[in-house]
Amino acid sequence: MEPIRRLLLILPVLLVVLLSGCQNAFGYINSRWISEIDLTYNSIESQAETAPFESRIFKDGEFIKTMASAMNTSKRIAGELDYDADFSMKLVYGDGYTEDFILGLGQEEGSSGLLLSAERNGTGYKVSAKNADKLRKLIFSGGSPAAAKSEAEEASVVTQGPVTVSRNDLYPVTGNKEFLNLQLLKGSYSEDWSIASPLAGRSWSGQFRLAITDEQGAALGTFALSRHFTEELSFGDLFQIQFADYNGDGNPDFTVGQYGSSNGSLFKLFTVKPDHSIQELQIKGAASGLFISSPDRYSVKLDVIEGGFRADHYDNALGRQVETSYRWDGAAFQEVAGESTDKRGM
Template sequence: MVKYPVVLMICTLLLAGCGKIEPGAHLAAGAAASDKVPAEEPAISVQGPMSVSRTELPNGHKLSVTLVKGRYFEDWTSPGPFMGKNWEGEFRLQWLNESGKEVHSLSLNAPFHTESMTFNEVFSIHTDDYNDDGNLDFVIGQYGSSNGNVYRMFTLNQTEKCIQELGLQSSHELFISSSEGRYSVPLEKTGKGAFKISYYDNAKGSTIDETYRWDRDRFVKQ
């Protein structure tokens, strides 16, 4: 025969030992744990210059485009040519030897006549001998419009061991529409000391081809 008073006494003792649990109390406890202020995370810091291009040349030397003063930021909400990663500020164009020691460098902002340049991707520099003098030449560009980009032309002077800007007739720059990159593109060689570029002209509604040929100390549009 079960004695109900004894059972009731045992249940009462158990309840007294566990204590009264309010509805949702376990959620409150969890929330309290998660509401603790986390330890402050360290800020992102950059030690030294940032390279947006580091291209190895056939002889083991390298060409580098390096941000030396400015900022890095990301913008994933504004559709347009600079959506994504951005390096902005003052850049230097560097010629490095096999061990990474600088042979020569120059300000990249100066030829573009601007205090601030922007690159929004890491890229390779395309080199070739366009004026047939035995030195490697190349172009570096900046965003121009939805139809193309603006480029300045440079060469690695092996005799004087320096980077020099190559002369271009009148404007000193090339406007090129290309699907091979924004910041450095290969030029189509059309003969000894000559190359061709193309761009889309909105006013004419067609693609325009231009040929340049080396004439003594600069490329002249034919």
Template sequence: MMVLSGCQNAFGYINAKWIHEINLTYHQLDQQPEQQAALVEPEPISDAALIKTVAEAMNKSKRLQGELDYAPDFTMKLVYGDGYTEEYALGLGKEKGHNGLLVASVNSGKGYSIPAKHADKLRDMIYGAVSTDGEQPAAKSVQAAVVVTGPVTLSRNELFPLTGREEYLNLRLLQGQYNEDWATLGPLWGRHWSGTFELVVTDAEDKVLSTFPLSRHFQEDLEFGDFFQLEFGDYNGDGDPDFTIGQYGSSNGYIFKLFSLGENHVIRELPIQPTGEMFISSPERYSVKLDQVDKSSFKTTYYDNSVGQELHTLYQWNGTEFQRVDP
């Protein structure tokens, strides 16, 4: 499969609510064409979580330039509410951490690269919902989602050891969905909350002292798979507690942003150049304590598949932002 850089997809925005169901036909690469044709008609999949994941993957895909050389795992047919259908060739593979490929059947010369994060979600959900043996569809591992319409606290952190005040910094889901999947290994295994999140500082009587719209600082919908504690440090030497919040990046690590709690309970994002975020390989998924080098710098570690080893990145505070320092 060729993975080349390119421009944004030409699908336009795909709203998951438009899609009524998805039909997936698995292709075994070692079968002859006549054997493939003999496969039973695929079972329609109408699971809302899977449809949402497919729509997100299509919206995040990028157009590939150049001649395509690929062998798809699936033929995917989208069935819209008005009966209109679209068919695509979908290439995923089972190995995580790699981009996927989407090709429209009406124009097989145009391919679109699905980012690894979204391709991994599709792998987890699709391989749990579709048979890959050409016989019976496998049992669906994705459970129906529960709509969340009130605050749910996923991280409650005592601030007294940091500020000397009996206060708490909480991360909570304001509105979204909750579902469980105990059959599919990967980032969606177990409990799973998604939707709109905020950070809230409260006193000992749970009075709100300040709020921070966390979801606005991430380009994609926030998702968390467990309760967790924030990891604190003072990385720029200003005396204020700083903390990281991460999201799934690939099988090799998570993508983290850095925030700080200042005077009057004001929370702000600390700028990180050049991308605004850090890719870190760590057993901690949603908040990691950074490896501090001195009062105004830290380093991160990530595993690079291309060289087969861990690499380090140094960040230094220049008074207004953290700047990545190349070796």
């Protein structure tokens, strides 16, 4: 019984020693209890140009866990403090309870950070350089990949009715006060500015149609454009459709293209009929589209020749531009034998 009695006497003493030896006054911060961390940038004149944001809410587990670890291992700084701090910080717990803090990090790698309770802002705690560097990386680099993914998944754009990617006045080509519109009926809009390629930027993807409308927007005729392409259609910018009469029947013809490679796009030919119907004009030997090298990615105006058109493309095998002629045979355009021209040196 004596050893047990001694243990009961020692335990309270050990508990007092442990509690009095805590390195911070926050208690243990359990990251699993925190639902979000809100940071608001404090205006410091010398750092105004490098401010990462005015305010931001962090919800991803990596950031919350890193911040909790930094707080739990922080050490008290003796004496009163005179300081500038980067951020006001609010911990929001799952039950709605909040705690306010002041956080100083700066942007110098390898330097320690400063942490204070908003209620006791005269007493500071040192955040180790290792933890401070982790926090700088997450904050000043825009947050962790998990956070970026979470925000992207939460973002959504809701529209009412079709989205018009190309609106074209038909009066100059038909004399009628009507419009030809390329519209996204079902699909998605996205942006990607992180890669340097022809596909970077905006993108409307999905199921598209062509619609001829009057001045009030009433549909006079529609055409299921997506059914004439084997792949899902995608357009990376607003653009104008370019018209010409390629088969000589007096009706306006036009091209619609899709990205083919860095050297050009695959274009299909269509025509507008007087009854407001739209038809595809076939090109023999080019079921998936005619490959054309042009800075116009989605609609290009071809060179008109008697009974047809000329188009050019860059031939990788030959290492040069090649121009080819096509003529209408009453049912389709077909390549004119012997009229392909090497444009090297032109």
